[in-house]
Amino acid sequence: MAMKKPLAANPPYRLPPPLFDARCKACWFSAALVLLVLASFWSLDLQWAQFLSLDAALSMARFAGEFFPPDLSPAFAWKVAVGTWETLAMSLLGTALAALAGVVLALPASRLHEGDAAWSRSPTRLLLNALRSIPELVWAALLLVSAGLGPFAGTLALALHTTGVLGRLFAEAVENVPPGPGAALRAQGVGPLRVFLYATLPQVLPQLMSYTLYRWENNIRAAAVLGVVGAGGLGQLLAFHMGLFHMGKTATILGAMLLLVALVDVLSYGVRRWMTR
Amino acid sequence: MNRPAGTGARQAPDRDPTWLPRLFWTTAALALLWPLGVATEFRPWVLLEPDNLKVGARFAASFLPPALGSDFLALVARETWRTVAIATAGITLALAVAVPLTLLSTRVLSVSALSGRMARGPFWLRQAVRATLIVLRSIPELVWALVFVRVVGLGATAGVLAIALTYGGMLGKVYGEILESGETQATETLLRNGAGRLQAFAYGLLPTNAAELTSYTVYRWECAIRSSVVLGFVGAGGLGQQLDSSMKMFNGGEVATMLGVFIALVALADRVSAWLRRALG
Numbered sequence: 001m002a003m004k005k006p007l008a009a010n011p012p013y014r015l016p017p018p019l020f021d022a023r024c025k026a027c028w029f030s031a032a033l034v035l036l037v038l039a040s041f042w043s044l045d046l047q048w049a050q051f052l053s054l055d056a057a058l059s060m061a062r063f064a065g066e067f068f069p070p071d072l073s074p075a076f077a078w079k080v081a082v083g084t085w086e087t088l089a090m091s092l093l094g095t096a097l098a099a100l101a102g103v104v105l106a107l108p109a110s111r112l113h114e115g116d117a118a119w120s121r122s123p124t125r126l127l128l129n130a131l132r133s134i135p136e137l138v139w140a141a142l143l144l145v146s147a148g149l150g151p152f153a154g155t156l157a158l159a160l161h162t163t164g165v166l167g168r169l170f171a172e173a174v175e176n177v178p179p180g181p182g183a184a185l186r187a188q189g190v191g192p193l194r195v196f197l198y199a200t201l202p203q204v205l206p207q208l209m210s211y212t213l214y215r216w217e218n219n220i221r222a223a224a225v226l227g228v229v230g231a232g233g234l235g236q237l238l239a240f241h242m243g244l245f246h247m248g249k250t251a252t253i254l255g256a257m258l259l260l261v262a263l264v265d266v267l268s269y270g271v272r273r274w275m276t277r
Numbered sequence: 278m279n280r281p282a283g284t285g286a287r288q289a290p291d292r293d294p295t296w297l298p299r300l301f302w303t304t305a306a307l308a309l310l311w312p313l314g315v316a317t318e319f320r321p322w323v324l325l326e327p328d329n330l331k332v333g334a335r336f337a338a339s340f341l342p343p344a345l346g347s348d349f350l351a352l353v354a355r356e357t358w359r360t361v362a363i364a365t366a367g368i369t370l371a372l373a374v375a376v377p378l379t380l381l382s383t384r385v386l387s388v389s390a391l392s393g394r395m396a397r398g399p400f401w402l403r404q405a406v407r408a409t410l411i412v413l414r415s416i417p418e419l420v421w422a423l424v425f426v427r428v429v430g431l432g433a434t435a436g437v438l439a440i441a442l443t444y445g446g447m448l449g450k451v452y453g454e455i456l457e458s459g460e461t462q463a464t465e466t467l468l469r470n471g472a473g474r475l476q477a478f479a480y481g482l483l484p485t486n487a488a489e490l491t492s493y494t495v496y497r498w499e500c501a502i503r504s505s506v507v508l509g510f511v512g513a514g515g516l517g518q519q520l521d522s523s524m525k526m527f528n529g530g531e532v533a534t535m536l537g538v539f540i541a542l543v544a545l546a547d548r549v550s551a552w553l554r555r556a557l558g
Contacts, residue, residue, distance in 0.1 A: 037369050040362035044433040044514075051429050051438070060428050089316035096310065133543040134536065137419075137507045138517075141524055142532075146324055146333030151317040225419040229510060232317070235419075242423055254420065261415050 066247035067254075076249060080237065080256050087233035087260065090151050091223040094158030095216040099208070101159065102166030107196065109171040113179060113186065125168070132164030136222045140231040151232030158219050158226070169211045173204045210275065217268045224257050234260075339529025343537065352519070353538055360515035360542070363433050363508070364501035367440025368494070374413075374445030379452040382406040385461045385482060386474045407453075413446030422508045436513030440501050451493055459486050492554040499550040506539060516542075 020027050050056055108120035109128060139157035147153040181199040190198075227235025234257055241249040293299070313319075323329060380386065382403050389396040395403075418439045425435035464481035468474070472481075483490075509517020516539060523531040 036365055040365040040369075044359065044362050044366060044437065046366070046437060047429055047432070047434045051434060056428060063424070063428060086316050089313040093310065093313040093317050093319060096313075129544070130540060133540045133547075135503055135507050137510055138520065138536075138539075141510065141521065145336045145527075146329045148323065148329070152319055152323065155317045155319060221417055225417045228419060228423070238420070239423070242427075254416070257417075257420070258412075258415055265415075 067251035069248060070251035070255060071248035072252060076252065080252055083234045083237045084256050084260055086151050087223045088220070090155045090158060090233055091216060091220040094155045094223070095162055095212060095219050097159040098162030098166050098215070099212045101163040102170045103208070105163065105167040106170035106174055109167060110174045112174070112192070113182060128164045128167040130164070131160055132168065134161065136161045136226060137229060140226050141229045144230055149230045154223065154226040154231030154233060157231060158223060162215050162219060166211060166215060170208060173207045174200060177203045210272065213268055213271060217264055220264045221261055224260065336527060336529055339527065340533040342530060343533040344530035345534065349531065349534070353535060356516045356519050357538055357542060359433060360505050361502060363436045363505040363515055364440065364498060367437045367505065368444060368498050368501050370437065370441035371444035371448055374441060375448035375452060378406050378410060378449040379456065380478065382410070382449070382453050383456045385457055385464055386478060388468060388474070391465065391468055410446045410449040413442050414450060416443065418443040418504055418508060419511060422511050422513045426512050431512040433514040436505055436508040436515065439508060439513065440505060444497055444501060448494065448497060452490060455486055455489050455493065456482055488557045492557050495550050495553045499546045502546045503543060
């Protein structure tokens, strides 16, 4: 009688799975991804030769060199300061308007309690999605027609896009609120407006504030560049002076932009830490 | 139940007990908003002036019917693909920028930090890489595009480069945060036992964080599609450039079609990205 072979102490090695398997979703997905990337590079007429040539490098260096020295004469610095303040004001006012409109639109966009028919929910959400998916810059270009050149068009553009974003976030916050306090008030026969003001709003207010702050941070970046289509602020100065090849002035404006963005980042970080403490 | 004598049942107040602070803060907010309104030339009645109303109404009325000629639709389809392609190529190049910089900057992969403090050289190298990432990220992509349009001329190249630089900065920063916030035990063990940094990354750090990294990249791809439309406005090709030229010619029908396509594209990217991120878990 032959001796039985002892079992291996460890399970025997198995080969790794084959690299491509028709049933493996991840393989198909990776293949599609590679295809998408290759098709993108192939279909765009990218001028690498021109970009990576010595000529381009020289012109790039010359271009960067022209930035120095930045124009810091008092008259121009004052203009940049005004532009910076305009940008800041656009972002603040746009965000404030959007927060108001967002709250107003969030109510019809949400199911306020069990048994709320919420007829207006889908149409309002559709509106919010449309507002949200058109970027600020496109809104600004559209609004220039009736609001004219200047920061007003920019403010409205920021407000419209941000209304879409905040309205949707607010609606989700309102729908996720614990239903107890609202139900208690409704059982006493209190009307829907007062239920919102005294039960729903106090509960969601911290969340609304933090969403609004976050959007303000985004909007200040957007406001800085909105002017490129003529909607006021630093962007308008930038487009104007870059178009005329005033490189020293362009450098000052870019510096102001960087400073503004960095300042807001620090400020908003501080406020959020203070609020969550 | 008997109440102690003298207190009596307290009446509910007739009016809001905090009306005074509410009134005060509302007034204060309005007073603070006033200078903002002045600075932004906030005059809504401008919209209602007869001239502006007429121009605006005519422009809005020309949106209908949307332009649906077959030539124009073919053009829109081509430009839509270009928009997606610019975003995809840009994100690919952004990865090429972000991945090496992330590897340089994460402190988890520091050998000297295993035994107490990081050595001085690597510490300053990491800080320098971080500063580079911050600068790349805080210049808006539109400004990069304006600069590159001057250097390489109008066209998709400027858009791709602008997205590559800005998103390279963003991806690099967030990748670093993801890698440092996760579980680092396995990586540390590998490093302590003599694995090289790249080995420790590939077998320790990457597998733990792969899902999160991929999901963030997909989200950024979606953002890049949105911004590649915007970049077209400064001449970087794609849907934005067509939209800009149609708008300048007040051709409402074409604008309406392109806005519709654009909304659909963003919704689609949104859907695809949400689905992918859910599949990644």
